Amino acid sequence: MSATLAPEAPPAFRFGGLHKTFRSKDGGDVVALHDVHFSVRRGEFVTVVGPSGCGKSTLLRILAGLERASRGQVELGGRPHAGSSRDVGVVFQSPVLLPWRNILDNVLVPAEIQGRDRAAARERARHYLQLVGLSGFETKYPSELSGGMQQRVGIARALVNDPLLLLMDEPFGALDAMTRETMNTELLKLRERTGATIMLVTHSIPEAVFLGDRVIVMSPRPGRVTQVVEVDLPSPRTLDLINTERFGTYVSGIRANLHASGGLD
Amino acid sequence: MSATLAPEAPPAFRFGGLHKTFRSKDGGDVVALHDVHFSVRRGEFVTVVGPSGCGKSTLLRILAGLERASRGQVELGGRPHAGSSRDVGVVFQSPVLLPWRNILDNVLVPAEIQGRDRAAARERARHYLQLVGLSGFETKYPSELSGGMQQRVGIARALVNDPLLLLMDEPFGALDAMTRETMNTELLKLRERTGATIMLVTHSIPEAVFLGDRVIVMSPRPGRVTQVVEVDLPSPRTLDLINTERFGTYVSGIRANLHASGGLD
Amino acid sequence: QAPAKPLKPVTIALGTQVVNVTYPWLTLPIALGYWKEEGYDVKVVTVGGSLQGIQQMVAGGVEFAQVNSTGLIQANTDNNVAVRGLMGTGVIDWGIGVTQDGPIKSVTDLKGKKIGIFSLGTGGVPLLKGYLRSNGIDPDKDVQIIATGAGAPALEALKSDRVQALMFWGSALTGFQNAGTPLRVLYAPAWRALPDFTFATMQKTIDADPAMVEAISRGAAKATLFAWTNPDCARRIHWKNFPSTKPTGADEATLAKWDLALLNTQLDTMKAAHAMNGGKLIGAMDPAAYGRMQDFMQGEGLIKRTVPVESMLYLKPGFVEAINRFDHQAVIDAAKACKAG
Amino acid sequence: MADTLTSSVPPGAAVAEAAETAPARATGLTPMRRRVLIVAVFVAVVAAWQLAVTALDVSHLIFPGPLAVVQALYDGIASGDIPTHLWVTLYEILAGFAAGALAGFVLGALIGQSALLEAVLYPYVVAFQTVPKVAVAPLFVLWFGFGTTSKVIITATIVFFPVLANTIVGLRSAPREQIDLMRAFTASGWHVFRMVRLPHALPYVFAGLDIGIVLSVIGAIVGEFVGAQAGLGYLILQRNFSMDAAGMFAILIVLSLIGIVLHAAVRWIARRVIFWADAFTDLSRGS
Amino acid sequence: MADTLTSSVPPGAAVAEAAETAPARATGLTPMRRRVLIVAVFVAVVAAWQLAVTALDVSHLIFPGPLAVVQALYDGIASGDIPTHLWVTLYEILAGFAAGALAGFVLGALIGQSALLEAVLYPYVVAFQTVPKVAVAPLFVLWFGFGTTSKVIITATIVFFPVLANTIVGLRSAPREQIDLMRAFTASGWHVFRMVRLPHALPYVFAGLDIGIVLSVIGAIVGEFVGAQAGLGYLILQRNFSMDAAGMFAILIVLSLIGIVLHAAVRWIARRVIFWADAFTDLSRGS
Ligand SMILES: Nc1ncnc2c1ncn2[C@@H]1O[C@H](COP(=O)(O)OP(=O)(O)OP(=O)(O)O)[C@@H](O)[C@H]1O
């Protein structure tokens, strides 16, 4: 029931012996997660990397209250996790915008749901839309945006309530290098400002190292955590870090673990 | 009507003074493409890079016959382009799978549409599913796949008819480094084998340089072609090329053009 | 000449689908103000059929209903509902119409034929079956009885030989003839000695307000006399006061001729009832006649038990005299002069 | 820049005007030709009707020709008969439609939200619905009087079911991702309903309303068949009894026109409400 | 590996069995309790009916109590009356439903594919539909005879429209991306129809069939009101004439049961055909 080695601070969330099995329509069972353990401190920035289909999204969805673990424990703020929480912001792997709402109204969805003050929420929504480079698109509709622009709307939406826990599933997957770098920097600033705990899934190892206090490395079928890397790099992190040797060491270490031979990313 | 300077070989396709304006629901007009000119030789591999929202997908969709140019010419195989063509394979930016078909049947959609020989098509479908690492998932349904797996189904689907012209819109956006590298290599092999003309949109500059005979660099609002880079690197390309200086020069040249300061990708 | 008292509202349910010129005892009192003079503001509503009329009375939606004798008898016998006949207003005037110059000359010729009828849920069916049976025709085997609905489709079925005969009530048969198809009408003479249309109310209404029952019945009796005296005037008054019930589809003169024919058919029925019930007082009811009807129904299996006929008719001594207590000559004079026309 | 071709299109010309105009493409016909075709078909239909009546020698007693019907229509309007009764029936149609649609939507929304309510309630809804209105119309007259109220209620009971059935299926057709989105942000059932399920249900609801509006025309007429003193249904009975087939058909034509106009109104509203989807547009994309 | 916590769950236990079981979650009740509730509601409804009849002192002539109706139902079945006529009506319902649904689907598919066909044809469909069947039923009887054929056709004309209207909207509700996918691979209109539009239309089509099956019960009965010599509608008329209200209600109960069973059958098929969507499932996800 409880940890044998107490962590220094009460964890933001914790997985204990987590298993997730999906029953497939063709009859077979798919083990998406197998015996996953780890806990994340308040204010920590963890990144998750791993090959396609290893269970990253499943892990995140369990934390967001969208899937139930088949077995094991999930704790949020020290209590058993039940359903979703008001303090959580989620960026999904696909944008999932509501086609009948314009961009601003899409960003405002979480604020509306949680009954936040309207004027203040609009203010924040405009702010975050500007942050993701979509000023001037407030009154457009989702179908009028490019793929990357839609994804950015999803990011602004997750931020609009200033969540204490931010769950992001490959949020920058459809973004070009430049936009991505801006986003990374903004995300670190945001964490600095709000002290939010962040879990970010990415398929870019450098990104994982650049952003994460820890990098969770997963392997597929069944999805397991194979490595947890503490990234000991100076803070605040800036883009010139990327060219340092220590950064390179972290990246190639993880790459090696993933059996990747070269590195385009 | 015709080219004043004849290209050496009849181009696979050609854009001449292409403009595309979308009328938005909120009344405003969005100029997605402005005066785009270029032609692509048969068997050439062109890659397109540019910031999010600069018109890459629009360009590709025009070529796929899904949008009409507002003005200007599009030629396919020397003739004015009208609608879609049997010889074209398309990978969309989002996977667009049919939820009532299992994975194999989803891959077979183009073959069914074009009335190809069933047994042979199934053979090819299985082959390409294996290529994208989805053997064993033939009888699963799209909703049972992870985001990256769905994207790979889309790739297999585009390949199943062995198209002469392959249009790919950020096909590897949701893939991890390792899978991505495998895909890249396979794509070059495929081009070698079939001699297909390929246009690939990506947000990764190294990927664009690694794969492309030419890299088309675009800038946003209005979407224009700002640079066309001939990539003069040895063929067949292998992953160790990436660490060479010439490769780095191409990458940083394009990056500079895009005003990107650092480089996470 | 506004009445001193406010008029008391009364509603009468007419057990048919459509009001037309053939119900003068219910429509003329309104047009001529007979009921208003007695202090009642009367509305006549169509309810579709006798059952609906009785249901409305039972539920208190209407005070009176014009029903078929079958309905009256069924209500009192099997259903044990205290409906009371007030005035006899018709005999069974159903008949079997066949084309005038066709091969069917008598009822025995109907063997092997198809006979159309308005609906299988009407009193015409048992009448027809009984008549056929008494002429050696098995109604379930030797003929086919088919519901054709009213109006044109029924007539067309006859004209196109889909049916060879039409079993309908008098005014409907007249209507067919109006439409240009001369008919030979076969019927059992016994039918004309059976009561049919009856003006009725509930026992509870009689108990609660006998004066109203008398007044409304008297108005109906006056109107009956008026119509008998000058049918065409009755027709004209009806048209003028109820323009929406005026037929359409032909020129004015033709329509007038047709409606008069319909009305005359109805008046004949009323007169036959009048004769059957004694021939003196308008609206009188002969218990013996209703007894015959009850026996007939029992014989056809339409009711499971019988009740004393007297219990289903309002036969209180003096009632029928009371409803005839009006200045007959004045009504006749008015009708002849046709002032209101 | 690196292009080897020159453009044949003069640069600088206005491009905005070339923004796609869907309608023309949708039908493959210009609006003008389309209108001509519609008129042509109408003329053909009327001609075929006339021809059928003449050639097949159908009795005018049951199936009058178009000329006779138009004449009867004119007479009916000129005499004031049709207009008078039209208003009564139109009121019943609209009031009944409004009441039935509202009831169907509200109950549909409840059942659509809860499988338990469905298991418990739906059988009674179906049971209630399978009862032929003509059989119970007298009860309605009994309960709600001889006036228009009983007809409005009969109409409402007929309109009710298509809206209900479509609303239920529509509410359940919302995609899982969008529901997940709502849940992730702690949406209540009401929020999920209003922000996701309802918008997805709208094409269904409007299809239900389209069915309902047509049924409401029938409903009002059937209601008037039982115990009415006014209205087009009453007029139909009247003319049927007086064997005025042309007159009856004239009323059927009026009913059809009411139906067509109301149907068009429903579609018009649907197109504006569901602006983000194609379900009610004139197929703006070819296939 | 780097975790500071130990798991409280013994490793190695079977996990597959914990794969989510949706139904229980959907209603928030166990299947057993659910069944109990359904029965309880049924009992309550019947009790309320009996109470209403007793308390309000409604005449049995108008609204008989449940006991009298059950007695009449039993008598009707025992005497063979109801079974005999039931088969006739059931045949008409099923044949009419099949014909009408097929016609509605086929015409709906045509109109759904073409805006031109819609502009040209839909007004006539609506016009045809607004004509009250009761008014033209005699014509059908004249044209198609007094047997069951005319009733089947009347039923079909009633079933037709909901299926048609829903099919049209359904076919047009396919998402643009999927149509684009088809077009990019040079799909013909037929391919787009079969591979994309039809699957998307299916929830609509089945909702239409659900409405249609219920209407077909009414349709057959209305058809039997005119020109029938057998069937439950005929029996209603007969019992109406003989003022047997309980007997009439017994038939209405039988009709309701037919409706409920056929409705359940449509939903059962829908759930199996549309296996990939939630529209016809028992709300497998909470909200
Ligand atoms: N249907 C549409 N209606 C209105 N505007 C549109 C439409 N489709 C695209 N646009 C606009 O056109 C521009 C180019 O879009 P496009 O999808 O081609 O960008 P992209 O280069 O593919 O971007 P990304 O990398 O984010 O996918 C964008 O500004 C977008 O808002």
Ligand SMILES: Nc1ncnc2c1ncn2[C@@H]1O[C@H](COP(=O)(O)OP(=O)(O)OP(=O)(O)O)[C@@H](O)[C@H]1O
């Ligand atoms: N609803 C489901 N039903 C059945 N199997 C599922 C379902 N969702 C996920 N899976 C399976 O679980 C495994 C993990 O999926 P998940 O989406 O978590 O992967 P991922 O790590 O996010 O991959 P990607 O990087 O491609 O998004 C996959 O093998 C997938 O097929």
Ligand SMILES: [Mg+2]
């Ligand atoms: Mg994922």
Ligand SMILES: [Mg+2]
């Ligand atoms: Mg794009």
